[in-house]
Amino acid sequence: MEAKVILKQDLAAWIDALVKQYEVIAPVTEDGVVVFRPVSGLSEMAIEGMVGPAKSLREHFTPPTETLFDYKLEDLSAEVIPPENEERHRVIFGARACDAAALLYVDAVYSNVEPIDTAYFMRREKTYLVGLFCDKPAWSCFCTEVGDFLTNPVAMDVYLTDLGNRYYAEPLTPKGEELIGLGNFRPADENDKAANEEIRRKALERLPKRAEHETACLSYDWDHPVWIELAKKCLSCGACAFLCPTCHCFDIQEHPKLKKGSRYRCWDTCQFEKFTLMASGHNPRETRKERTRQRVFHKFKYSQERYCMLGCVGCGRCIAACPVNIDIRKVLEELEKTAVAK
Amino acid sequence: MRIENPYIPKLATIEKIITETWDTKTFRAVFKDEELRESFTYEPGQFQEISVFGVGEAPFCLTSSPTRKGFVEFSVKKIGSVTSALHEIDEGATIGIRAPLGNWFPYEEFKGKDLWFIGGGIGMAPLRSLLNFCLDNRKDYGKVNIIYGARSSGDLCFTYEFDEWQNSPNTELFLTIDKEEEGWNKNVGFVPAYVMDLKPSPKNAIAITCGPPIMIKFTLQNLKELGFEDNQIWTTLEMKMKCGIGKCGRCNIGPKYVCVDGPVFSYAQLKELPPEY
Numbered sequence: 001m002e003a004k005v006i007l008k009q010d011l012a013a014w015i016d017a018l019v020k021q022y023e024v025i026a027p028v029t030e031d032g033v034v035v036f037r038p039v040s041g042l043s044e045m046a047i048e049g050m051v052g053p054a055k056s057l058r059e060h061f062t063p064p065t066e067t068l069f070d071y072k073l074e075d076l077s078a079e080v081i082p083p084e085n086e087e088r089h090r091v092i093f094g095a096r097a098c099d100a101a102a103l104l105y106v107d108a109v110y111s112n113v114e115p116i117d118t119a120y121f122m123r124r125e126k127t128y129l130v131g132l133f134c135d136k137p138a139w140s141c142f143c144t145e146v147g148d149f150l151t152n153p154v155a156m157d158v159y160l161t162d163l164g165n166r167y168y169a170e171p172l173t174p175k176g177e178e179l180i181g182l183g184n185f186r187p188a189d190e191n192d193k194a195a196n197e198e199i200r201r202k203a204l205e206r207l208p209k210r211a212e213h214e215t216a217c218l219s220y221d222w223d224h225p226v227w228i229e230l231a232k233k234c235l236s237c238g239a240c241a242f243l244c245p246t247c248h249c250f251d252i253q254e255h256p257k258l259k260k261g262s263r264y265r266c267w268d269t270c271q272f273e274k275f276t277l278m279a280s281g282h283n284p285r286e287t288r289k290e291r292t293r294q295r296v297f298h299k300f301k302y303s304q305e306r307y308c309m310l311g312c313v314g315c316g317r318c319i320a321a322c323p324v325n326i327d328i329r330k331v332l333e334e335l336e337k338t339a340v341a342k
Numbered sequence: 343m344r345i346e347n348p349y350i351p352k353l354a355t356i357e358k359i360i361t362e363t364w365d366t367k368t369f370r371a372v373f374k375d376e377e378l379r380e381s382f383t384y385e386p387g388q389f390q391e392i393s394v395f396g397v398g399e400a401p402f403c404l405t406s407s408p409t410r411k412g413f414v415e416f417s418v419k420k421i422g423s424v425t426s427a428l429h430e431i432d433e434g435a436t437i438g439i440r441a442p443l444g445n446w447f448p449y450e451e452f453k454g455k456d457l458w459f460i461g462g463g464i465g466m467a468p469l470r471s472l473l474n475f476c477l478d479n480r481k482d483y484g485k486v487n488i489i490y491g492a493r494s495s496g497d498l499c500f501t502y503e504f505d506e507w508q509n510s511p512n513t514e515l516f517l518t519i520d521k522e523e524e525g526w527n528k529n530v531g532f533v534p535a536y537v538m539d540l541k542p543s544p545k546n547a548i549a550i551t552c553g554p555p556i557m558i559k560f561t562l563q564n565l566k567e568l569g570f571e572d573n574q575i576w577t578t579l580e581m582k583m584k585c586g587i588g589k590c591g592r593c594n595i596g597p598k599y600v601c602v603d604g605p606v607f608s609y610a611q612l613k614e615l616p617p618e619y
Contacts, residue, residue: 068347068349068350069347069349069350071395071396073395073396076355076432076434076435076436077353077436078353078395078436078438080350080351080353080438082347082350109588109589109591110589112588113587113588113602115346115348115587116348117348117587117589118346118347118348119347222616248589248591249590249591249592250585250589250590250591251584251590251592252349252398252399252584252585252590253398254395254396254397254398254399256395256396256397261395261396263349263393263398263399265349265585265590268590268592270591275592276582276592278581278582279400279421279422279425280421282555282581284581284582284595284618284619285618290618294618297596297616298594301597302594302596302597303597305596305597306597306598
């Protein structure tokens with residue numbers, strides 16, 4: 001598909017055209033951090049010189065709490081009322097390549113076995129992604145260590161690169177071409193293409209090089225001393241998991257109000273002690289040693305074994321947010337020293 | 343295409359409640375939808391998610407055998423919030439059911455073999471489904487042996503079926519309780535020790551065991567000592583499950599999810615997994 005270019009002065013009109021047809025979710029600054037929220041126009045968006053979004057797109061596909069159904073009780077009988085389906089199609093504007101790649105992983109989890117998760121896939125099908133090339137990687141970013149999706153984007157319909165006074169736009173799907181068709185784009189010329197290449201090259205220079213996690217991770221050591229070190233530091237706060245774009249685990253709870261109520265699911269994490277606590281009192285992952293090991297193994301070993309992909313996109317939010325400075329890159333380095341030696 | 347929301351349960355009525363022991367009841371439920379009641383089937387070893395509206399949902403094995411149609415049964419030890427709520431309800435109450443879920447015992451592979459059912463306490467519940475299935479297809483299997491133990495005689499479930507079990511052709515029931523009791527004339531001792539006393543032959547045999555983790559652990563050791571191969575030993579790990587459909591991520595052991603890759607595992611399969619169960 002042919003690459004196009006839009007001048008920044010024409011961007012507002014394009015966003016307006018998108019807003020007319022779709023709900024547009026874009027980066028905005030909220031309490032000093034960048035998060036993705038519905039917007040009504042370019043003026044609300046924090047897209048220019050955008051720093052890494054504090055939260056991923058996760059909440060727009062699997063909300064922190066989501067009603068599974070409502071119910072009504074009458075004497076001995078009960079009625080179950082399914083939630084209304086969301087009908088409106090959405091455009092997520094300015095998505096990062098790591099967050100888009102994470103969606104492919106969550107897709108795998110929610111469709112790996114029948115039945116598929118209908119609420120999630122209805123949202124996925126009705127959402128189109130306009131990605132934005134990440135030319136200012138944060139200190140904690142390591143997407144290039146776990147994949148090449150920064151330069152070969154996945155799960156996007158359009159991929160934009162900021163060229164200063166204009167955006168370079170690659171349509172990646174027919175839907176992406178349709179979205180571009182709503183704006184004042186012109187075909188990209190050789191200068192545009194060269195500028196795009198240059199910006200990508202510079203960003204890649206700032207990022208770590210591709211690591212061989214795929215092979216090393218499969219031979220991780222169950223009894224490695226790093227687990228004991230992690231257990232000493234980790235607070236089990238769950239910030240790493242709740243900010244992670246690939247973490248998908250949830251709990252199911254009930255919200256009863258006399259004769260009616262609802263059942264909902266809410267985010268949960270293997271870092272919480274009660275995640276695996278059973279009614280009998282038996283807990284297979286009772287200590288932080290077992291729980292931190294589970295998180296790293298799940299992302300870098302079990303995910304490969306089950307879904308043939310890493311469960312980490314290198315967004316680095318777990319590193320930036322950890323209150324005790326646990327850095328998953330260093331954990332991997334420790335593990336891989338012995339994994340490679342084996 | 344309209345795909346059904348997998349989290350929404352089907353409504354069912356509690357038709358019968360059997361008090362098994364001081365802390366365990368068995369519930370028989372029938373689907374309210376007549377068509378579903380007729381068409382519903384499952385395999386021995388599969389499980390169901392039972393809803394008590396206003397309290398929550400929890401997984402229970404299907405205790406009944408699919409050879410006995412028109413209803414499902416599940417046995418519940420009073421231990422948490424959903425189980426306590428179930429112990430409070432009366433016959434005629436409406437519950438929700440999502441079923442059948444998970445894998446099942448490979449009963450086709452068991453054909454022509456001697457079977458050793460080894461259950462401890464409420465662990466007999468998932469075995470009962472396969473046991474009654476085998477007894478209803480009696481000619482397909484060799485000798486059926488049932489070793490069933492509990493803390494005391496009052497903790498044994500399904501006592502009303504003991505006659506049927508031991509009177510079935512080529513079937514033997516071995517009962518044991520942990521401590522001596524007045525009037526008890528069967529074996530006294532823990533299940534794993536009783537297995538060693540009875541010395542089941544591994545020749546053309548399958549052992550199927552379920553019970554408390556500690557019982558399973560020592561039973562597995564003893565079966566190995568008796569010469570059972572890893573693929574001759576089967577168990578069911580009813581643990582940590584929540585959504586029941588491989589999405590919520592609670593029940594993973596290594597790359598496997600108990601709710602979709604299990605709950606039935608051979609010992610050979612279990613040995614491939616990290617020791618987190």
